[in-house]
Structure formats: structure tokens, C-alpha cells
Amino acid sequence: MNLLQKGEWLALIERSQLVRRALPFAVGLIVVGGGCLFRLPYWLQLQEEEHARQVRLLQVHETRAAEVLALSRMREGLDAARQHLQDARWRLAAGADMSDLLDQLAASGHAHGLHFERLDVLDEVNHQPGYCQTSLDVQVVGRYSGLRMWLDDWLG
Template sequence: MNRLWHLDWQALAGGSGVVRAMVCLSLVLMVAGMGYLVRLRDPVQGHVESVRLQLQLQDELEERGARLVELGVEQQALEHARVLLQAARWRLAAGEGMSELLDQLALSGHEHGLVFERVEVKEAQQASVYRVQPLEIAVSGQYPALRLWLEQWLRQLRLLNVERLTLVLKDEGIGRVDAQLRLHAYHPGEELPVPASLADEPAQAILSKKTAFDPFRAWSPPREGGDLAHVPLARLEMVGSLSRAGWRQALLRSGGRLYRIAQGERLGLEGGVVVAIEFDRVEVHERFYIDGRWQARPRYLVLGTREQGEVRDETDERVERRAIDAGAADGAGRDVSG
């Protein structure tokens, strides 16, 4: 530094122009450097830090925007799950109470010809967000009717859960089966609006009223000509009879086909049993539940006509025998003896 101050500045200034320019440039750089160190270093560093912070905040903003999109999707999924949950809770009782359930029970049982001997509504049990209502039901009827009724009754909108089912054959002659059921009905514990998804509920297929298999009946080989146990008596016509060694069969016609029927076989839709066969008529006893007990109702197929006489019940002394009288008056009996 001492050497610098001892330079001959006049000699340098009187030198060439290049030297003078370099000297001026050096002085300017020195002044600029000193000015930077004194006045500009802190603002420049502050600007650099601001740019870095801006870039960091922009990255965080983009990340939060992506999270917001994900949150919107999750909120939509949550709302959809809430709607499904509310619809499922509504289906616990389908907007109905216990009185409506008992009305459906009575109507459906009457439709299938069943007899309810006992219906007991137990005390409701409170679960976390719903109530459980146990029911004890004792019902009797033929197995095909019981099976069809149970399948149809459990397919309604409200939830019904069968906890226990017991079937016992009580009357082998007519195939009467006693059923003991314990089932659970449910209620959400509050009134809920009908879900909009109910409009998309598919229509249920109509159940067939003919059940080919009955586990409570003894197996028997199929007879030639078919089975008349599922043909209404009004569609059967007696056209003759066959007799051999005191054993008689009736010849019945239905749908253009001929059938041979013996005593003890079943006819009609009401579990009718052939109890007697004469040369001009067939007597069939049907079983009906009247006045709190099972009673037999005789019906008749008369030769040459499709009309049937009947005895309404044991308390009715008037017997309708118009068809029998008509058959006797026509005298159109036919007896083929072997």
C-alpha cells in the first residue's frame, strides 16, 4: 500500500492513453466495490432471500391445491357413503311400524291359506343406532304354501331376519305342517326420508305358486297321465268308471286328456282326497279351517257334467246336490266292468 501511495501519479498520468484508461477503470472498480460493500450487499441478499421464499411459497400453494382436489373427491365419497347409510337405515323398517307389519302378516297368510295360531311381539331391544323387535310366530298349513309365504314375506323392503325356524308334520293325511318362527324386525329409531334410490329398485319377479317338492310327503312313483293335485275341480269332468273285483276307478277328463283315479288319491287345489267312487259320481273331501278347527267339505264330480255339489260345513244342514240330481235325471251313467 505504501508503494501504491509512493507511485509517481504524474508520470502515470503523462503516460500512454491505455495506461490512463486502465488506471481510471481500476479506480471505478475500487469505488464500486467499496460502495457495494457499504450500501448494496444487504439489499441484494434480502432480494435473493425474498425470491427463494417466493419459490417455496409457490410450491406449498401447488401442494395445497392438489390436496384440496383430493379432499373434494373424499368429500364426495363421504357424502355418497352417508346417502347409502341413510338408505340402509331407512330399509330397516321401510318407513313402517309394527302395526303395518302385522297387517302384512295377516294378509299374506290369508292369501296362501295359512292359519296363524300365535303371534307374539316381544320387548324391543335397543342396539347402538337402531332397535331390534323380536317376534314369535306359530303358523300351520301345507308345506308348499308355507314355503311360498315365507319366501314372499321375507322379500319385502324392510329387513326381517329369521333366527329360528322349526317345521313339524302334524296331520299326515292332509299334509298339514306346523311352523314355529322366531324372527327379528328392526327400526332405525327415527323418522327418515324415503331414499331417492328407491326409484331404481327393480321389480320383483312373481313367485310360482306351484311347488313340486314336499319333504313331508312320502315319495310315490309318477303315474301315467300326470298329476291332478294341481288342477281345479271345476276343470275336471267325469266321463266313466272302471270296475274289477269290487275295486273301482273313475275316468276323468281335463285339458283333452284322460286320467284314471282311484280311491285315496288327491284331487284339486285344496288338498282334496277321493273318498268314494260310484258308477256315476266321485266324492272328494276337502279340508278347510272353519270356526277355529279343521273340517271336511265334500264335493262331487258327476258323470257327464262339471258341476260339483258340496256340504258347506258341519253346522249347515242344507246340502247342495243339484249336480247329483242332474246326473241321476240324465241317466247317462256308464260302467265298464272287467
């Protein structure tokens, strides 16, 4: 191709409105495409890293959600136990449940073949405010295996 032919193409480009308007877009498209090809591996690597991070965060979220659920169940159990303890305190403060407790002890002992010779309720001992301990003095007659099963039932 000689210089004259190059000049003709340039003259044709200069005269055509369509070519003059499309040429900047074509050059821009080539620059953007070249830049994308150059940066594409980095973007793909960054995308993989962020996907792995997302998977880790989802696992942490699921673990924490399970912990929150377990904690809420434990709090519900704790609230129920506190309510039960408060009810028991009110009944014991009124003296109503001590005789029921002694009756339950005697009935379960008889179920295991034990005979109570003596069952004394000793004085209360206050260890902390709002907490008192009442000791029992128990004398039981029966077989050791029955005593062992009865103690396992009551002491858990």
C-alpha cells in the first residue's frame, strides 16, 4: 500500500459523518476491551476470595444462630426453674410443703422396703440472704439395696 492510498482512506474517513462518529466509540471499545482482558484474572481471583469469605460468614452465621436458639431455650428453662423455685420458696415459707415432703420420703421409703424409725426436722441454717438449709435426721431400718435405691431416687 503506498502513501497515496493511505491518503485516500484518510480523506474518505474525514468526509464520512458516520465514520467520524463511530471511530471514537470503536477506539474506546478497544481500549475498554483491552483493559478488561488485562484485569479479568485479578477480578476472577477477587470474586473467588469474596465467595469463600461469604461461605465462611454464612457458616459463622449458622453457628451463631444455633447458639442463640440454644441460649434462648436455656433461658426459658432457667426462667421456668426460677419460677418453680420461687413457688417452692413460698410454699416452704408457709410451712405447707414440709409435711408433704416428709410424707413423700416415707412413702417412697416404704416402696423400697424401708421402715422409718425416726425422722426429725432440724433447725434452719441461713447461709445467705434468701437461702436457708433445713437438715433432716433420719433413722431407717431395711435392706441395704433398698436404702441404696431410695437414696438414688432422692439424691438423683
